[in-house]
Structure formats: structure tokens, C-alpha cells
Amino acid sequence: MIAEAGHYALVLALALALIQSIVPLVGARLRDDALMNVARSTALAQLLFVGASFIALVTLHVNSDFSVANVYENSHSMKPLLYKITGVWGNHEGSMLLWVSILALFGGLVAAFGNNLPLSLRAHVLAVQAWIASAFYLFILVTSNPFLRIANPPIEGRDLNPVLQDIGLAVHPPMLYLGYVGFSISFSFAIAALLEGRIDAAWARWVRPWTLVAWIFLTLGIAMGSYWAYYELGWGGWWFWDPVENASLMPWLAGTALLHSALVMEKRNALKVWTILLSILTFSLSLLGTFLVRSGVITSVHAFATDPTRGVFILLILCLFIGGSLSLFAARATSLKQGGLFAPISREGALVLNNLLLTVACAVVLFGTLYPLAMEMLADFKMSVGAPFYNLTFAPLFTLLLLAVPFGPLLAWKRGDLLGVTQRLLAAGVAGLVAVAIVWGWARGGSALAPLAIGLGIFVIAGAVTDIVERTGLVRLPFATALHRARGLPRSAWGSALAHAGLGVALIGIVCETTWNSEYIATMKQNDVAHVAGYDVKLDGLFQRQGPNYREMIAEFNVSHDGEALSVMTPSKRNFTTRGSSTTEAALLTRGASQLYISLGDTTAEGTIAVRIYHKPLVLLIWWGPVLMAFGGVLSLSDRRLRVGAPKPARAKQRLQPAE
């Protein structure tokens, strides 16, 4: 009953989306307010029905209704409640349903909070949203219906893939989808602007908060996924340049570029055409990511099922939207008026450079992701493009970008003074060089590039600090004045400084982890002691334990440092009987930003066990960086000028921000 209701709700949502695709556009053409307002009600109704459909699937999973194929294949009655719920999107059908639910959520938010958008713009935006929604509802209903029944219901389910039975599944996919799908809003705004043939600075102010929201979630989603892989897969890797990771990184790179170019458009009314193109490209890359992950063209953990019809269907959606939007862009872009002028050395110029490097880095990742696929299809040989390729291509481009980051915010709009900015960055540069010298003298072993990279990280952080110091006049002016100015500083200024500093923090973490990571792999028996990076790790014993839907073997380790007992670490190996597969649960000991990491291998007949112990210096900075970036994004979002949907159309023109 619930399954049929959920299915029916999804069909109704499709019907609503089809209405929303056409009626508002007709209304806009006829200048009929009532018809245009249809978009608002249908978007909200769609959210209601998709939400109902999603809740129906969650209910089925929670009740362990094994007469539904999706529940049977991915759930088990003994599974803890949390994983019964998160298991809803731990499979192809459910994750697509989550995808459209989030799409409907964003559509609903525009409908609910877009009251101050011009009526015809809102109608166009919601209509474009409905095109995307219709395509994906059709996809789900035709190829991946999560509500299919089984004729003879089995008594027990096949359980969720053990690796997914983790809190990470509760956070990572929803976050990532909020990011991925969130970019559909800027896409819809771009298409709406092209359809209307009208675009101005106010447009950028409406788009920017939505882009920022999507970007914040995508940043956190990627970071969360990386940390999950780090602790769950049991060998301490946190980024693999796997095609699916690349699929999430590409929209992030393009989205970051979009955030910055929208800034130029909002403040200076320039780079309009480019911003529109970036909006289209960012969401196209999100769609491409969905295609890569969901079609099974690549072998990946994320590819749940390889059903060729699904791949073809998504490929069709992909071609339709990317091809259609780019053709529309080609036809209409020239009609958009050119905006303000600026000298190459200026804030705008710096942001153009930022965009250039980000998009080229994104193109490199795209090439690395698609090249093996293309070669397999055309030349019929298989290959893999991995970390060495990206170290030689992506890393140099990003180094250039990071070198430029501190300069951008210090340059004046329109015409900047590079020499003056360099002088103001002198302190930051010196800080970076001092860091290089210290690390050089201190570090033993590792690449000669590592101290330089750490110096670069420090330079980026110090540059962000310099930006705030310059704006508040902390050194030049009396402290009280500086404090007053700091309070008056727009939150977006704090936001961008924090986000830029986050880049430096992440870079330092990445360099320290990859360069000075120590590893110890051996077989150990009871009372053996391993010495890793100054820690003594003693194996106390092995124990068996029964979990809700698995058996696990726990190894107990006593960790001490310089004779001082620190903690007991208990990594384990879990064996899931239903799927007959096992997972390795690593144990982590956090000391400052560094971590000690233990995971288990096989046991032998003599009672010894293979053990892998890592010491990862400053590894947590890798994820604190993105968290800092996201926090900067949130601060920027809370800025009064940017509050979601804040600007009034009538005032937007006059309130064009003066150059800061």
C-alpha cells in the first residue's frame, strides 16, 4: 500500500513538473500573471509529492517490507535503524529518488522565497527547473523504480553493502547532492536569462546566494566523502583520483569559478556572458557526474548497478540538456550587452585569472577522467590515469592559482596597483619564506618540494590575514579604531578571507600527510610491540564479539608515547554473514591535528594477525581546510547584502556596490 502510494506520488510529481515546464512559459509570452504564478504552486506541490514519495520509501525500509525489491536487496531486519534509513540512498534507485527530492526542494525554495524576483524571471527559472525534474522523474519511473514489488516476498533481506553501514552514508550523499543539484538553480537562472534575453547586475545578486549554498554543501560533501574513505577503507588513503571523485571535483572547480565571476558581474556588471556560460557548464558537469556514477561506464564503488538502459537514458538527458543549453547560449549570448571595462591588472583581472586557472584545472581533470574511457571505446585498450598524471598536471596549475590568491582581494577594482599590493604582501611573503627555511632545516627526508609547498600554504594564510589587517587598518590605526572597523567590515570580507585561508590550511595538511606519513606493516602476536613515529603500540589481545548483523574480531592495542600510556585502540574486522563479506574498521587516535591509524589484516593459524599502523602528521588539516572554506561561505551568505533572495529589484540598480 505504502509502496503504491509512493509510486503514485512520484507519477503525480511528474505530471506537475510537466505542467510547470510549459504553462509558466506560455504565461510569460502572454504576459499573463496568473499563468506565470502557476509555476509557484506547482513547484511547491511537486516538493510535497516527491517528499511524500521519499518518505514512503524511508517507511518501507524502516518497516523492513521485503515485498519491495529495493528493500529486499538493500536491507535486513536486524540492521540498526540508522542504517535502515540511510540505506534508502545506499542503492541506485533510492539515491536517484534522493536526487530528485533535493531538486524539488531547491525548486520549492525558489518558489517560496523568490517573492522579490521579477515575476517573469521566476516563471522562467521554475520552468527550467521543471524540465530537469521531468527528465529525471521519467528516468526513475521508466528505468529505476524503487517501489517495484516482488511476487513472492522473501522473509529476510540481502542486507546493505557492509562498507556503506556507516554514519558517513548518512551525511556524505545528501551533502553532495545538495551541492550537485544546488547548481541546477544557477543553471536555471542562466537559461532563464538567455530565454528572456535580459541580464544585469541584479541577476548576479539573485544567483550568487544559491550558488554559494550549493558550493558550501559540495565542499563539505567532498570533504566528508574523503574522510569517510580515509577511515573506512582501511589503508589511510583520502583521495584516489577515482573517476567518481573527479566527477564531484569538477563541478566544485567550475562552481568556485562561478562564485568568483558572479562577484565581478554583481559588482562591476562585467563578465556577463562568461558567468552565464559557467553556470551552464557547472551544472552540466554535475549531470556528467551523475551519468558517470549512475550509468556504470566506469568501474567504481559508487556505481551500484550496471544496467545499460539506464546509462543510455542518462546519456540522452545529458546530451539534451548540455547540447540544448549550449546551443541556446550560442544563439543568444551575443545579444547580451557588454559590461564595464577594466584594466588587466585589477580585481576583475585577478578574478579572470582565478577563473582561467580553475576552469583549465577543471578541464585537465575532465580530460584525465574521460581519456581512458575514450581510448577503451576507440582504440580498444584499457588503461588507468591515476595520481602521477594529476601530480604532473593539476598540481602545477593549482600552485599558480595559490600564488595568485593573496593578490586578488588586495587589488582595487577597475585599475589596480600590482607594485603596491606586492609591498603590502611583503610580510606574508616573508612569513612564507621563513616557513620554508624552518621546515627545510627541521624535516628529515621527503621531497624537496614539500617545504616550498608548506611555505606556499603559509603565504596563502598570511595573505588572508593581511587582507583583514589592511581592511581594518590594524597596524596603521589605533587599536580601538581598528576594532570598530573590524566590526563594521562586511561579513563577506571575513568569509572570503576565511575561505582563502582554508585553502592554505588544506594544502599544508596534504603536504604533511603525503610527505611525512610513517607506515608500519607486519604480523603481530600477543604482547608484540610496534614502534611507529615515537609511539609504542602493544597488541594486548584479540577478542570476538557479536554485533547486530555481523560478527567482529577486535584487536586491543595499548598505545604509549615516551613511556606515558595514552589510550587503548580497538580496530576490528567485521564479518557480515548475509553478504558473506567483511569490512575493516580502523581505529584512530587523534593528537592535535595528527592521527595514529591502525587497521587489521588476516589472522593466521598460529594466532598472529597482520597489522597496519600509520602515523599521519597534521592529516586533519586536510579536512579542517574545507570546513574553514565552508564556514567562510556561510559567513558570506549571512551577509546582509546577500541574504538569500534579499535584493529588491527596484533598488538593486541603485545599490550596485561601490568598489571596495
Next chain:
Amino acid sequence: MTRKQRRMTIIGGSLAVLALAAALVLNALRDSIVFFSTPTMVAEKHVAPGKRFRLGGLVQPGSLRRGDNLAVTFEVADGGAKLPVAFKGILPDLFREGQGVVAEGALDDNGVFKADTVLAKHDETYMPKDVADALKKQGHWKDDYGAQASGGAKPAATTAQGNSQGAVR
């Protein structure tokens, strides 16, 4: 500067960055790409020792030997040929005899494949796609693999973000 000069500066800068990226990519393509081979392909093509590649196939039943200090040797077969593999470290959770495996490394002078990475899927019923394709192509695909795969309704395994395969370095 006139509008035209400004535009030319930006276009020139863009072209410079693009050219840089293209140069980096072409340079990287020369030596950072790893090809995939099966034992039969290795035998046919006489891969030179020291050249890195990915070896895929099935772990030959009865060939797994464990030595001291986590050293392991086993054979990878694809129905047509066999290749001995040596590895030191912890094998993935789902490494089993008779199951599909992908190993990355290079041949040594004695024709033994020294693997530094061994990948196996996190799901029993799963056969790595590269291996399955290669076996099918060579006509060694047995129906029971397929039956297994479709019987296990979700053949492609899933782990967290990242490498599809549980990897061991």
C-alpha cells in the same frame, strides 16, 4: 589601453594558460599512464621488465603461498596463460582464490610480476569489470560468473568515496 588592447591581453593570457595546461597534459601522458593487461596479453606482447602495468585475472586456486613477514605469492590466470605474482603486504578483505583480482606493478627479470598494489572488489559476487571484459573477449567467460553477477542483484560493489576497489598499498 583601448578596449581592443585589453581584450587582446585577456585572450593572450588565456591562450598562454591553455598552452601551459596542454603542455603539462602531453608531458604527463608520456609516462604516467598505466595500461591494463591479462596474463595472455603479457605472454603475447612480451612486456619489458620494469614497465608498470595493471594485471587482471583470476587468482589460480591452490597457488596462494604465504611467506615470512607478509610476503605472498600467487598466480593470476585468465584461462589462456598464468603469471606468477609476488606481493608484500596485507591483501584486501575479499582477496580469495578463484576470484577476480587486479594488481599493479611491473615484471622483474625472472618474469615474476612484482605487485605493489592489489585490488579486489568489496563484494563476493563481483568480478572486476576490466577482468570480466577481458575474459569475455578471450572466450573464457564462464556462464556461472554471469549467473553469480546477476543473481547478486547489486553486483558492483560499493565502498565509501573513492577507489572502487579496496586497495592495498
